[in-house]
Amino acid sequence: MRYILTALCLVFVMSSHAIAQKEGFDGRPITNNLSMPTGNTLNAGEFSIGIGPVEYGISDNVQLGTNLLLFIFQYYNADLKMSFIDTEKQAFAAGLGVGYFDLNALTDAGGSFSFLSLSPYLVYTTAIGTKTRMHFSGNYSYFESDVDIDEVEAEASTSGTSLAVGVEHSLSQKTKFVGDVGYDIDFEGLRFGGGVLWGWEVFRLKLGLQYFSPQGVGGLVLPYISLWWRFDG
Numbered sequence: 001m002r003y004i005l006t007a008l009c010l011v012f013v014m015s016s017h018a019i020a021q022k023e024g025f026d027g028r029p030i031t032n033n034l035s036m037p038t039g040n041t042l043n044a045g046e047f048s049i050g051i052g053p054v055e056y057g058i059s060d061n062v063q064l065g066t067n068l069l070l071f072i073f074q075y076y077n078a079d080l081k082m083s084f085i086d087t088e089k090q091a092f093a094a095g096l097g098v099g100y101f102d103l104n105a106l107t108d109a110g111g112s113f114s115f116l117s118l119s120p121y122l123v124y125t126t127a128i129g130t131k132t133r134m135h136f137s138g139n140y141s142y143f144e145s146d147v148d149i150d151e152v153e154a155e156a157s158t159s160g161t162s163l164a165v166g167v168e169h170s171l172s173q174k175t176k177f178v179g180d181v182g183y184d185i186d187f188e189g190l191r192f193g194g195g196v197l198w199g200w201e202v203f204r205l206k207l208g209l210q211y212f213s214p215q216g217v218g219g220l221v222l223p224y225i226s227l228w229w230r231f232d233g
Contacts, residue, residue: 024174025199029091031055031063031081033166034180034195034208034224038135039091039125041083043232048204050228061086075101091125097139115145119159135166141186160186174199178208189214195224204228 029040031048042048042057052069061083070077081095097119121139128134141160164182171177179194195208208224 024172024201025170025176026173028199028230030168030176030178030197030199033135033168034178034193034206035191035210036135036137036164036166036180036182037081037093037095037121037123038133038166038168039083039093039123040086041081041093042230046230046232048228048230050226053226053228070101073101075099077101089127091123093123094121095123096120115143117144118142131170133168135164135168137164137166137182138162160184162186162191164191178206184212184214187214189217193224202229202231204230 028043030038031040031042032038041061041063042055044057044060046057048055052067053065054068055063055065057063063081063083065079065081066077067075077097077099079095079097081093083091083093085092097117099117099119100114101117102114119139119141121137123135123137125133125135139162141162143160162182162184164180166178166180169177176197176199177194178197179192181190181192183190189212191210191212193208193210195206197204197206199205204227206224206226209221210224211219211221213219
């Protein structure tokens, strides 16, 4: 009898582990592609914690987030996203990013300058097959400061009014290929990149490469590394 119970427990543990491993992205669409948002939000009470980014699902269609790591560089930020359509085949969301940052790290000009930025955006996601989804986004960036935006030296993390399109292809239940291409109107630069996203029951890992070529600055190539934990509320 003892051996039978031991065998049953072993089968239960192995089957539970298999189910957890199969979950991956099932029922939990990604909220960001490579560097652009998608039309999806976190579920109600769900939250994610990364090395910097933190997001929380206020409801099934409202999500609030920020990047705490950027606070170290005096970039205070928050992002609110609301989805209006969220089905298996399509999603549509609108959002607003708010940031306040010190320009001392972005310009060689003397004195102390700062910017307040407001970035409303729209995102549409649509399925073009059983394993592939496309994302389309547009955002308008408003900057308020004593200096002109042209005086800001563009960096890889700097973004203005832009249009972007992305592709998300599921190689398996736990692995996705993601890619973005976009044009920044304010800094007159093309931004594109690609990467691989792995997702287990809770842990997420994204590795990729990005290229940004703003006007007046040589092309900037940076690796994209992101890891976070996504928990149900």
